[in-house]
Amino acid sequence: MAQPVDFWVSIGSTYSWLSVMRLPDTARAARAEVRWRPFDVRRIMLMQKNIPFRDKPVKAAYMWRDIERRAQRYGLSARLPAPYPLAELTFANQVALVGCAEGWGQDYIRDAYRLWFGEGQEPGQEPALSQAIIGAGQDPARVLDMARSPETAARLEAETDRAMALGVFGAPSFVVGSEVFWGDDRLEDALDWAQRGRFD
């Protein structure tokens, strides 16, 4: 029996674009149960002094080129570099959390990434924010109220604490049991581990 895979996703992470776009097909092909878990990766990274790209222009330039090449492999296209870093990362993920609880979170997250990487519109800010909510079939006024509530803010913090307790330090991360797989390039490893529980 395969184990479920927790997909710790944080809108604002660049490499997560690749995972968000290819996950549905990839997970289906692997017959994997993947649970989307929005969290605030920036809070963890700041706490852990893990600053991968700010003040690192060479590494940042590489990141965009690497994403572009990987996207070619996966048949994805985008206008790169996309705006980065995001101003409203936390709020974008509060909306994602509301959506995942109600069953439309994946559609919203995918739309947010499509607008961000396809059209250069920052997630978490208008007009992309409402557009991604509408794209997921929801009413922005209702959703934004819920996302702004202290309860949602507290739940995102609790989910972020849970991710940190599991050893998640970056996004995207895939967690199977006690095993953390970090990065879009570890998605296949995570799905494989979910099936077999080992590699050897």
Next chain:
Amino acid sequence: MAQPVDFWVSIGSTYSWLSVMRLPDTARAARAEVRWRPFDVRRIMLMQKNIPFRDKPVKAAYMWRDIERRAQRYGLSARLPAPYPLAELTFANQVALVGCAEGWGQDYIRDAYRLWFGEGQEPGQEPALSQAIIGAGQDPARVLDMARSPETAARLEAETDRAMALGVFGAPSFVVGSEVFWGDDRLEDALDWAQRGRFD
């Protein structure tokens, strides 16, 4: 006609263990020409403020577990974690540079990693240093003299500057023409790019 692949390798890099061990078979299977280019990755990383693991215990613990799982996939075994970071990284790579100029560099680098990851002996320091040189069929006294010379030190600096000019910021890196592929997990991408010059 396939392009050659420059393998920028720096003894001291942990993930490079995977590439060093699997490169001969992987390159042969891909019929790729791979040129081993020792350099001093630490100098570049310090200049670029790219400090991936020091003061980042969660990320460092993940790195060892990730290497362990990847090694299982590749059929490699090791005693992990290996001593890290290395005290004598620069000198270990000066010896590698001498070896690559004389044709025994790959054997020395592989032996250095075997002693480091298999037996916990730090490269660049005795007894591992001489043992790896002997393992490559060479006389330690002669090689250590050459490696210590100002000419060798200057050549390692020049090679490091060349890597930096190409956009290399970490190890292992694989460079095909103007494309940089960073990390053991991009080796297959680099070999593929060398064959086709594109992904789409």
